[in-house]
Amino acid sequence: MSSTPCYSALKERILKDGKCLEGGILKVDGFINHQIDPDLLEQMSVEFIRRFASVEFNKILTIEASGIAPAIMLGFLLHLPVVFAKKKKPSTMDNMLTTSVYSFTKNRSYDVCCSRDFLKVGDKVLFIDDFLANGNAAKGIIDLVKQSGAELVGMGFLIEKSFQHGGEYLREHGIKVESLAVIESLDNCTIKFAK
Ligand code: 5GP
Numbered sequence: 001m002s003s004t005p006c007y008s009a010l011k012e013r014i015l016k017d018g019k020c021l022e023g024g025i026l027k028v029d030g031f032i033n034h035q036i037d038p039d040l041l042e043q044m045s046v047e048f049i050r051r052f053a054s055v056e057f058n059k060i061l062t063i064e065a066s067g068i069a070p071a072i073m074l075g076f077l078l079h080l081p082v083v084f085a086k087k088k089k090p091s092t093m094d095n096m097l098t099t100s101v102y103s104f105t106k107n108r109s110y111d112v113c114c115s116r117d118f119l120k121v122g123d124k125v126l127f128i129d130d131f132l133a134n135g136n137a138a139k140g141i142i143d144l145v146k147q148s149g150a151e152l153v154g155m156g157f158l159i160e161k162s163f164q165h166g167g168e169y170l171r172e173h174g175i176k177v178e179s180l181a182v183i184e185s186l187d188n189c190t191i192k193f194a195k
Contacts, residue, residue, distance in 0.1 A: 135166020
């Protein structure tokens with residue numbers, strides 16, 4: 001479980017505007033995934049800064065598309081570069097790191113890639129994403145960072161669904177994980193927070 005309690009501003013917004021879909025999916029497209037609330041994003045980034053204050057990093061890494069907005073806001077506040085792993089290999093990109101990620105929301109695997117120019121030995125990287133579910137995207141990122149020779153110093157998620165156990169896996173592997181809102185259950189389309 002996260003070391004700090006759920007972030008109340010996000011929790012309240014999820015209760016107000018979040019919607020449960022079949023299969024344990026939470027829709028937050030009114031304020032995070034489609035329409036974006038920049039004020040909430042800023043507040044959440046400030047909370048990440050507080051939670052990762054003891055960790056040193058020089059770069060923020062995310063994965064397209066939904067991780068980009070929270071990562072940019074954090075990078076903007078800290079004046080740090082933001083790199084997003086791409087889900088399609090650009091024809092103009094060589095010198096790449098690639099890994100495969102299984103998406104349970106889309107029920108298929110896809111390749112994720114990142115240029116070696118932007119992720120390399122000496123980089124201390126903080127990963128930011130919107131959701132942590134089974135941890136497949138996170139595992140792909142761990143693999144990319146490992147291939148690059150950079151160091152992964154932590155992973156921050158806006159929302160963790162603890163019933164899908166990705167967080168358990170990451171914490172058991174010694175990764176510092178901070179999730180601003182932890183959802184224990186979406187059974188019967190009822191949002192139940194861990195704390
Ligand atoms: P994981 O790889 O941890 O199983 O899932 C993480 C990715 O799947 C996130 O990057 C996010 O895009 C997507 N995802 C997982 N669960 C949800 C959900 O409940 N709602 C939405 N909107 N996206 C989700």
